[in-house]
Amino acid sequence: MERIKPRTLSGFMELLPADQVLFDRMVAILRESYALYGFTPLDTPAIEASEVLLAKGGGETEKQIYRFQKGDSDLSLRFDLTVPLAKYVALHYNELSFPFRRFQIGKVYRGERAQRGRFREFYQADIDVIGDGKLDIINEAEIPSIIYRAFTALGLRRFKIRVNNRMVLNGLFALLGLEQQAGDVMRTIDKLEKIGPDKVKAILVDDFAVSADTADTLLSLLSAADPMAALEPFKGKNELFDLGVEELNTVVKYMAAFGVPADHFMVDLTIARGLDYYTGTVYETVMLDHPEVGSICSGGRYDNLAEYYTDKQLPGVGISIGLTRLFYVLQEQKMLNASNAAPADVLILPMTEDLSAAISFATALRAQGVRAQLHCEQKKFKQKLNYANKLSIPFAAFLGEDEVKAGTVTVKNLLMGDDFTEEEKADMESQGFFKQVTLPVAEAVSYVKNCLSDPKDDRPILDKE
C-alpha cells in the first residue's frame, strides 16, 4: 500500500496529551471565571457567509481570511469572535435580554505568514457586555476584576493590568491643538516604552510638526508618576476630556471593591489600542517578567457593535485573550505546571484470568469520581508500571489470586520514592499515606479517594510569587 506521510499544517498547534490536559484546564478555568461574573456561553459557527463576515471589509482582514466557494455559496472562516458576535446580536436581538453578557472560547482562522509563535488557527477567549442603546461605566470598571480573577486562577502572579480612556487621549489632543495629527501622535506615543521619550519627542517634532513645548507637556503628562493627578490641571476646558477623566476616575475608584490589588493595576496614558474602534476605557495586560510578549489580554469600550447589520445602537465593552499564543509563550518560558497531567488516577493491573474482581473495583472507583483505567494487555508487569510512570498515573492497584480470594486490593503509590528512610516512611504512614497497602475493596476505594482529595496544585501556570 502506498502511504501518505502524516503531517500537521504549519501554523496549526497540535499538542501532545500532557500539554493538552493543561490547555483544557486553562479553558475550564476561564469558563469558570467568566461564569462567576454572569457571562453566558456562546458558540457560533466557524463558517459564515463571506458577505456577512466581511461586511466591514478592509485591509489585512481580507488578505488573511480563509475564503472559499462551496456550491453557490461564498464562505469564509471567522477571523475573530467579535464579528460573529455582532451578527449574532443583530440577528437574535429580539430574543436576547440586555445588557447581554456572553463569553466565547473558540478557534479563529487567519492565513498569516507562518513564523514561530504565529498561528493560523488559534483560540480566542472573549467576553463582551452589550448594552441596548446605553451601557453604564460600571461595566468598564468591572473588566479589570475579571482579568485579575482569570489570570490569578490560572496561576499567573506577576502581571499588571493597564487601563486608559480614549476620551482622555482625544480630549488632550484637542486641548493641545493636535487634533489634525491625533492618529500619528497616538501611534508615536504608543512606542514610548519601546524607544524612550527622547526619540518620541524627536519624531513628534520632526515628523508631525508638534512644537517642542507641546511635546514636552505631553511627554511629562504621559510619564507622570500619578497620572490622575497630572490630568487635573487640564480639566474644565474640554468636555470630552472631562468625561474621559471622570470615567477613568470611576474605574480607578472601584478597583479595590472589585478585589483588584493596587499592584496589579495601573493607569497608563500611553495605551491607545485600535485607533477606530474603541471609544472609552481601553485595557492591556502585560506579564511583568516578559514585556516582550506584549499584551496577553486586551480590549476596550466601543460605541456600536453591530452597525454593519442593524440600526440599533449597541455599545459594549469586551476583552480577548489569545489563548493559543499565550499557551505557546508559557511553553517557551517553561511556566506550565506539568506535574499534574495524568489521564487517570489509578491503573488497575489484574493478575488473574477472570477479570470480574478487577472490573468491579474499577466500577467502584469510577462511581466515586476516581479516574480508573484497566490495563489488561499482554505485557510484562514491569512494562505496565512503566506505562503508569510515563503517564504520571499516581496509583497502581494489583488484584492477584490472593487479593481476589480475600476480596482485597493492593494499592501502590507510584509517586512515593523507593528510597524513603524508615523514619520518613513512618511519618508518611502516620498521615495515612502508604507506599503500598492491601485493603478490602470498599476501603481501598475510600483510601484512594482520600489520598487524591489531598490539596494538590491544579493551577496550569507556575509563576514566581
Add this chain to the structure above:
Amino acid sequence: MERIKPRTLSGFMELLPADQVLFDRMVAILRESYALYGFTPLDTPAIEASEVLLAKGGGETEKQIYRFQKGDSDLSLRFDLTVPLAKYVALHYNELSFPFRRFQIGKVYRGERAQRGRFREFYQADIDVIGDGKLDIINEAEIPSIIYRAFTALGLRRFKIRVNNRMVLNGLFALLGLEQQAGDVMRTIDKLEKIGPDKVKAILVDDFAVSADTADTLLSLLSAADPMAALEPFKGKNELFDLGVEELNTVVKYMAAFGVPADHFMVDLTIARGLDYYTGTVYETVMLDHPEVGSICSGGRYDNLAEYYTDKQLPGVGISIGLTRLFYVLQEQKMLNASNAAPADVLILPMTEDLSAAISFATALRAQGVRAQLHCEQKKFKQKLNYANKLSIPFAAFLGEDEVKAGTVTVKNLLMGDDFTEEEKADMESQGFFKQVTLPVAEAVSYVKNCLSDPKDDRPILDKE
C-alpha cells in the same frame, strides 16, 4: 450606511443562550464521563492538508468535503475525528504510550444537502483506545459501560446499548455458504427491524439466491430470544465464528461487573455497522421511545487505524456520539431540562449613587463561587426584576441607603411565588428559605451559597424514569 442582513448559514446550529448552557453542560458531562475511564483529551486542527485527510479517498467523503486552496496549499476541513486521530497517532507514534486512550469533542464539517436535522457543521464526541500491535478484548467489553455512564449522567434513562461481533456474522455466513453474498445479506438483515422477517426472507431468496431453508435458519437465529444460546449449535465448525462467539461471550460476561444493568444492554445479531471498517465488536445505542432517530452512539473494533500513514499495526476500538444531531433531537422531543440555564445566581441591584458596597458584595459572592451580576443600568426597578426573571436568575439582592448604612443586603428569592399562604411561608422559612430577607453582608453570602447548594437537578436531559 448600507447594511448587510445578518444571517447564519443553513445547516449550521447556532443556539440561543439558554440552550447553549445546556449544550455546554452536555459537553462537560461527556468530558467528565470519558475522563473517569482514563481517556485523555485531544484537540486536532479543523484544517488539514487535503492529501492527508483524503488518504483513504473515495465516495461520499470527497463529495461532501469542504476543500479549498490557500496560497499553494490544498486544504480541507475535517469531516470526522477518526482520520485526524489516525494522522495524530501515526505522526506522534514515538511520543505516545500504548494503549492510547483519547477522547475528542469537536466540530466536523460535511457539505451535505441541507435538510431538517442535518447539519453541515456538527460536534462529534469520540473516544478511542488504540493498541500497539494488539489490543485486549477487555477494551471492547468496557465500551458499553462508558456509553451507559455517559448517557445516564446526561439524564437519559430509556435507552439500550446493542452489541454484536462482526466475526460472528462473517463466520455464520461462511458456515451457511453465504460468503459470496455476505455484503448483500448483511445489508438486508440490517433492515430486519424496519421491514420485518417476511420481506427480508423474500429479498434474500429472490434477489440474492439464498435458499429458503438457509434464510429460515438465519432469520430464526437473528431473532432468537437468547442469541448467545442460539449461536451454540454452530460452534466448532468455523474458527472465525468461534472466536467471535468467544469475544461476544466475554463482553456479555463482564457487563454486570462494569455496572451496566441488564435492561440497558442486549446482544443484537443484526447489527453490522460499516461494512469494511469494523472487524470485531460493534455497538449501537437506541432511544427506546424514539427508534426513528436511529443510533445515537455507535462504533466498534477495527484492526488498523492508520494504515494509510504508517506500517505500524494499530488496532483499536471506538465510539462516536453525533452531539449536534442528538441535541437537535432532544430539542424536538422537548427532552431538554430548561429549568436550570441561568447565566448568574444573583442579580445585584444597587440603589445608591456610590456603588462600593454593591461591588464589594459581588466580589464576596464570587470569592465563594457564587455567580453574581451587577445591574447598574438606568432602568426602572421593575425592568431589572423582569430582566432577572427572563434569565431565570434565582436571587436578586438590593442595596439601598438603609442597607449600605447598616452593612446589610436584602436578598429576594425570585423563584418563590408571591402567592404563598402564611402556612406555606412559615414552612419554607423553617427550612431556611425566605421570600425576602435582610442580612449582614457576610451572612447574606453564606445564605445564598447555602440555598444554591440545595440539591438541584443539573441533568441537561429529562427522560421518563
